[in-house]
Amino acid sequence: MSNLCYSPPVDAGLDIIFQDDALVVVNKPSGLLSVPGRGPDKQDCMISRVQARFSDALIVHRLDMETSGILLLARGKSVHRCMSRAFQDREVEKQYTAVVEGALLQPEGMVDLPLICDWPNRPRQKVDHGQGKPSLTRYQQLSYDAGLAVTRVALFPVTGRSHQLRVHMLSLGHAIVGDPLYAMPDVQKKASRLLLHASHLSIRHPITHDILILNSEPTF
DSSP: OOSSOOOOOOOOOOOEEEEOSSEEEEEEOTTOBSSOOSSGGGOOBHHHHHHTTOTTEEEOSOOOTTOEEEEEEEESHHHHHHHHHHHHTTOOEEEEEEEEESOOSSSEEEEEOOEEEOGGGTTOEEEOTTTOBOOEEEEEEEEEETTTTEEEEEEEESSOOTTHHHHHHHHTTOOBTTOTTTSOHHHHTTOSSOOEEEEEEEEEOTTTOOEEEEEOOOOO
16 A cells, blocks of 8 residues: 555445355445555455444455455355465456556457565565566457547456556556556546456355356446
């Protein structure tokens, strides 16, 4: 999280995509932490809002504060262990929608660049071929807006490193529009928020074992 003052969006109630006795899936708004941060001013977050209604809900994965979209929570410790294992073993299909600066040279491709925390400039991450952890992202162009000189893309993270999608797109020369950490000021100013949204998640239900397909359309 940056050093900017944390000002979470007003709590207008949960936007629930799916719920049953095992899982709660919500749309996380942009600007809201997934879990509490350091300090009393950073306690309002997605997990605390969900637990106010579902006291047994436990966080399984996270989204960056600036990222919106699908966040899955497990109800109870046994389901939490099962879902955490599924994420660790990459048994989850994830898709994000983003708007990036410029026109892509290739309409689809793969970014395979190792990432590590840029410690003096944390929470920024950086590419490091010596000590970085393997990080892999597939991307596919959805549309190009010549007037705004931006491209809408679908992003498919194979790994789940911190800021992976943001740094990988930056490495291609196409920072995500509205990114306060990685985009140049003119690209930041093109949107009032980071234009990155977790739009699709597919995972096996821990009780029924059916494939659960979750979708969320971005508002941008």
